[in-house]
Amino acid sequence: MASKRSVREWSVPRSDLEMNKLKLYNSFTKQKEEFVPVSGKRVLWYNCGPTVYDSAHMGHARSYITFDIIRRVLRDYFKYDLFYAMNITDIDDKIIKRARQQFLFAKYCEEHKNVDNSTIKCDILKAIDHYKNKLNAETDEDKKKMMIRLLENVENYGNNIEICSLKKIESVLSEWLDSIEGHDVNDISVFESLPRKHENEFYEDMTALNVLAPDVVTRVSEYVPEIIEYIKKICENGYAYESKGSVYFDTVTFSTNPKHQYAKLVPEAVGDRAALDEGEGVLSVSESKLAEKRHPNDFALWKASKPGEPFWESPWGKGRPGWHIECSVMASAVLGKTLDIHSGGYDLKFPHHDNEIAQAEAYYDTGDDWINYFLHSGHLTISGCKMSKSLKNFITIKEALEKHTSRQLRFAFLLHSWKDTLDYSENSMHDAINYEKFANEFFLAVKDIIRSVETNTFTKWSQLELDLNLKFHDSIAAVDVALCDNIDTRSALDAIKELISSCNIYMKSTSIPNAVLLKNIAGYITNLFEIFGLLENGKNEIGFSSNVESSVNREEVIIPLLDVLCKFREEMRLIGKEFKLNQILDKCDELRDDILPDLGIKIEDKEVCGVMKTVKKLVDREMLLKEKEERMKIEEEKKKAKEKRKLEQLQAQVAKEAQKKINPVDMFRNDSNYSQFDEKGFPIADKEGKPLSKSAIKNLTKLYQQQEKRYKEYLSSLNESNAS
Template structure:
């Protein structure tokens, strides 16, 4: 390069003569320096260019993460008979109407089935999915059942107050039994017939008892007791008889208002006891008479109603044939079910069938008869039909359309189908309700629950056996829209689940109590087992969310919680075995998550941070106040117990066990002895412990009874098997008079020779007994006897 530059310069110098003041060496030096700078610049450019190219090739293009698709809330819609994505009409606002009770008797477990189920749905929608729910519920305080029951109660109580002599009561009861006997004879429903038979038997038994007391010249006290027993046994039958005679004479409207007011108050108390949230607005039929009249008039004006003999009926065929309308959207296959339609009209309207244009028409307004409450209307004095009540009250509060309407599945037809028809006839729309949700049936020990069949358990009685939390757990462990059986077996599942939760919470509380909560000591290094358990927690959250999106599937959600608790217990037990401390923060997160989930479900009422609260107390205060004394006592007991074990002092050990098993639990404290470690102290609600103990005792007695029954059956079978075949028929002298050499009968009691078919049958019985007898004798030890 340098030689080439020198050559070029020399030629240039010789040719043009320009380098007069610059020596050849200087030129050469400058040329070489310029050349170096030139190539250094090229190198730098090339290096920068390569670096830029390299960065461009290795830097990845940013892409959004590929997350899982978040499930959407779906609810089982009775209108479509499938799960539908829940889409409110107005942002996150949800209008909800719930069919309330007809308050003519005590609230029962059928009510609990519906209202606890809907309370769970409501809580999940507003507390988990964060919808703004506006919840309206009605109280039916005007109805055929209420009118009839009010009259019967009034007339029977008046009859009792008249203090009739025993002879009059006996005669009246016999008279009342005549129409009742006809009812029994003509009843086709086997369940109702069985109930009627039980009622008849009960009354006849009381009649005979009173007659026996009188005939045996017993004293007045015994006669009065038997007289009272007859009144109690015959109440329903005599009250119905009195109503048939004097019901039309009852004219005081206060009689028809006091009964529903009494049972409505009881209903609200029961709902509060069950931790069911109160409605945002409560409507009563008696308060909406003007609105009902206006609503009915517009249905007439729109061409879907007609007046007949002072009553107003819905013109079902006209509505069904109109463009954009369809009758019986929920249960179209039940149209024409005369029995269901009659029940929907009520017992006091059976004689009004001829007033209708069509058998499937139903009453919007009923002309009142003597002995019924009434209000003025354009069609005369009357009262609302059952179905119109909900259409009017729901529309008055929620408008011409709502997201959710709920009720028991037994209300689908005709009540809810009629509601839909009335409202859509009024508003001239085709979708008054967007999502119809129906709770499943409730059975009792496998049998249909029915107040009319007197096969029901009141909420008050149910709460004497189990806590509100236990009943709610029962419902949470079953799908809200499936049939649920209420009985000892299903409740045992709920109690076991509650115990699983209780023990887990108590264990976590004990761990948190005995580990540091602040500073460096509160945080431990995570090992693979902590990472694994935390993943289980995250998976549980995901799976619970998916379950709640799937028609609020609380059963699957609680199954997931059960598996999380099992995984946590395995983790805790491993650390207990290794004698190391488990990770406090991780276990606290798990327990807090489960607690919050149960709060959201309504199974925990208070704001305690973890676990079930202790009734009437604040658990934090208990620990702060009582724990030092309990720890001192527990340590003292541990020492005494250990000495008693070493010295084999049995009476002292018995007392230590008595304190642990009986005394402390009644005070709400549970001690759990551990090998080579201090006893674990756990706080519990004394009432819960008591009910647990009673339930376990009941189950134990049931198992013992079952075992004895099985043993009795086995003994009876063995006693039969022990009869020698030749003795099998010998004692049946009322049937047979002669026997052959084996002891098989040959002649009947009258001396007639048995037919061949009879002999064949008896011979077969003989051979069967012979096999049983020989088999039993083969198992007997010498000296047991051979039956001869």
Template sequence: MFHLLLTQRAAKRLLLPLYTSSRMSATQGGASASGQEVLKVYNSLTRRKEEFVPLSGRRVTWYSCGPTVYDASHMGHARSYITFDILRRVISNYFNYDVFYVMNITDVDDKIIRRGRRNHLLAQYTPSSLESLRDDLTQALAAYSLKVDTETDPDKKKMLSNTLEAASACLVETDQEKILTLAKDPLSDWLDTKYGAGITDHGIFSTLSRHWEEGFHADMAQLNVLPPDVLTRVSEYVPEVITYVHKIITNGFAYESNGSVYFDVAKFSSSPDHRYAKLVPEAVGDLRAIAEGEGVLSVDKGSEKHSRNDFALWKASKSGEPSWESPWGPGRPGWHIECSVMACAILGEVADIHTGGVDLKFPHHDNEIAQAEACYGSDSWMTYFLHSGHLTIEGCKMSKSLKNFITIQEALSMYSASQLRLAFLLHSWSATLDYSQGTMREAMAWEKLFNEFFLKVKDAVRRLPCQQGVESYSKFGERELILNRKFQDTKTSVHAALCDSIDTVCAMRELRQLVSASNIYCSQGNPPPNVRLLHTVATYITDMLKLFGVISEDSDIGFPLDSQSASSSQELEPLVSLLANFREKVRNVALQEKKSDLLKLCDSVRDVELPELGVILEDKEGHTVVKVVGKEAALREREALLEAQADKIRIKAQQKAKQEAAKAARDAVAAVAPEDMFLSMTDKYSMYDDQGVPTHDTNGTPLSDSQRKKLKKQWQTQDKKYKDYIAKK
């Protein structure tokens, strides 16, 4: 328990043994020979968890596939890059490895070329008249219709059909700008087919890629994703690509054909030293996946290839495409070659980790492996392949055709970066993550749980009579010993979870259970909780959330305030404490002496004035809880409180109206005199006695004694109701 008496900095030092991992041989159960847990990671290359042993001691070389920058970054990108950021932070800052992290940007690609030409041609397009525009659109729609008919992917076909339908409706439009906006896809496609080959200004491609690269970096910064140590762009590594391809040809695993260079898959596979498709061997021969990897501008070049399984290392450039001089003529790099080249250029012939989305396994990553082995004559390139799982939207594949395509900026307009990251932490990094309202509600609930605990601890620290010196320490009783044992067990369990292929799901569950145990401890009454113990627990949880990137700024405990409030927080807290204490005393006097005006003023300070300063007060039995949360959060909480109060008033009014309606119905029944209650029932009775009790049914048949007895009893009940009603009146 000695560590509980240390300062916060010393307490952090105490946690350092958990942030290290010994380099010992693995044994059963993920433990080293000494019995200590060691880091294991799920390796897609071997399809099992393996002890993480870098090639060079504590030095880790890491290459991550970056985006192809031709459009806005979306939640699929967030799935990959937040995931890798969490893994990188844990390996670097928890296990204390020296990570050298490289990421590429694909800025030369078929998608970029096609999008750049289409944007440029549509911007330059100036029809001479509305009729001319309609004529061009008619031709564009005919060509687009053929594209729809030949598409085999159901999602893409649906998207293209929707686009065609919307564009076709524009033929009756009279607003040219509206037509150009709504029919831009068919029109730009048609313009590219007619005029794309004539484009000579290849700067349009770099302008497009730079624009979306800037957007990508801005999105990553907002998501608190750490920047790479080195960023490579394929446009800057073309000489290295040419040298690399030439070496593969020299080694006998590639061939030139019509100015392009193709990798000879059959030759490589037949080599006794190599094995093609190490990641997904069952996908060999998937011509659709191979075609997608070759790019949207690649026509069927079966006649150029030795086999349809072969893939392009170097593409002969056609008119309207960027090109670089090479021994095989003007051309540009294929997609798969760029990562092999740039990873080797920075990290060398072998490296430790390669990361990317699970959709890149085949053919992209399998082809990267083959290229590197063919170039260097080795049978090993990357030791570990770590693949992030798929992302779905409300259980469906993310697709523009399903209208569930969500950009990172759209997601950030609804949720904070911390909430998005919490959602990712609550799901296995290698499994499919469903981005849905339910997923985000769960993440927000976790954020609220942590935040409420942090605010509770901050308030407890504020109320300490003396935060330093002799009086700041209190005796450890049985309750403190129980919580401290839970704290120590949590650290052990979190460490075990992170050693187990960085299992953030289990780690987060352990942190939540620690918060719950701490909340139970705080609610147990006298003696008051040991604030130093709570502070130590809260500091640990804060440090873990910082480690995971949930908390982005340096803060002692908990989430930082919004930027507007953070600068004044230190100056504000002493004044708020003084005001809260004074208000509490005034409120207690007002309660004792039943001074309603004073109570209203106290409520106004709590509910109106202080939230504008970013402060929330909560009146508890015996004391007032102070939460300095920042203006934005305070106003949000006040709004939620007002909505809850309004809901309470509304529900109470509904209940009152329901009660009044029921009373009115009862009064309407009670207002009927007993001698009149049966007279209206002519469909049942025809004769009555002098008190109005029926004696004969509609057919004139006398009622039985039991029937008359039952009716008499009803008459007596009504007689009592009627008399009570008259008496109240």
């Protein structure tokens, strides 16, 4: 009887690798923490939006592109169900003051169209005196430098001012106008039109940057009733008090309650007078306002409106919301009492975000956290310098987009850590542009292979394909590790760059590359780039979209025609090389370099395994023309450098010929360094009459003998010329 074998029962396989878990840098703990939403895959996210009193600048782009990238990665890579809310601050001290100033400046220009220039000059002098008083009172060194620049600008234009050029000194003049007439501005439309204008511009800029629209936008002006009710509840809970028509948050009472802690994000900043004043607003900081508070750290929830300021009726009188309260109220209104993520710029940590947290936790008064993860994007500098609207040294998003594309700007952000300072400079943009070009060339090369090789033809894999496929899956794992590690897009892009380099080496190593494998790799990279928001025109099968390839019919028509054209060109080049017909070769190059790029077509001559092949690419016409322009610029610089060298050689030759004609007897006589000479014209004393040293005589003797030789050669050439 056969023995009964022991057969192991099947069991669930165990992976030899642990699944990577997403970790995010949480400003509360100042370290990376595992991301765990309260409700499974549902993520409630509130992002601090702009205060719309001016055009959006690159500092805004830093924040909104950063959180757009993180949002896309959470949604499309980690598959979270996001609900993303953003506010628009359309009631604020800066908005009120800017709106008044623009209104009064426009009114002044209109009223003084036909006024004698002497009157305007008199007003400018008054404006200068007013501005100098502000300058003397300013303590911030950066702001003082900015104000000095503005005053110098007034002095440059002030003496020859005309009504049409007042715009050049608007900042100084409007400050003075606001100081004497601002309290009389009471038309509510003045304070509404400015934020509406800049809000619309902001949306246009975000669309141009390919930033996803929020799921919901909350405006302060639309939530005033909710803000009033919210403040009333905080007062009822004992954490706020009314004083002269304003309501202030009681930081001392809040801090002494064991359930609460004030300034959770930046506790060391408590008492920072400059930061607190900035948070209160330019119209709300004065000794009288400070006297209304029980403690200097207390901050306004509701501000009593003065003449020249918009107002709403409230239990405490006519007033308007403080800055910090708006976010606490609106976030709670649309997201509830617990937020998974709150985000904003690094500079908002204190006092704005710390005050938001305190207000919300005072409102609910449960002792629970209002926010679980606070994300702050890093600062943005311009070529190493601090950028600020208040310092008037910012670059608007529209200005940046005139120089670089939306994709290039996003690449620059992706190539840096989202929480660290990013320097917007020629160097950072150079890296971004090069990465875009590197990836695009890969996509175009793969497309050319796919067109040339049947993708549904499966061939036996060699070791080259096996190695590349292993690299492909190692890269996928590396990207996953990077994205789980605080959305590290820089490391993810490094892994993709290595993968593309491996593909490029592979494509050069085989005469018939595997189109299926390359298509899979290019498709994965395209999908990742789409997740990063790098594909402005929606999903593509492979690579970046272009105007050329937006129509399938266009490609179907062009590619067969291009095949015929390239084959003809290859044959002409072979004939030209064989019979050394340079004109034919020149014409072939002209077709490649000048004619086809203007049609959005790029062809390249590449050697693959010892065989020259023509690679055909349909590329965005503007990109090709820009490359052509840069190439011509480089060639022109080379040409100028060559001409310069040729001229310098000619000048050197002329100088050399001129040098030959000098009789050695005369060569030192006009040199002021010497005062006495022998009968041969050789120096024997310096300019002060002292005899020359032995070393000086030795050096001069060598020069004298060299000139003697040159002069003899010159005389000899003259004799030969005369004899002939």
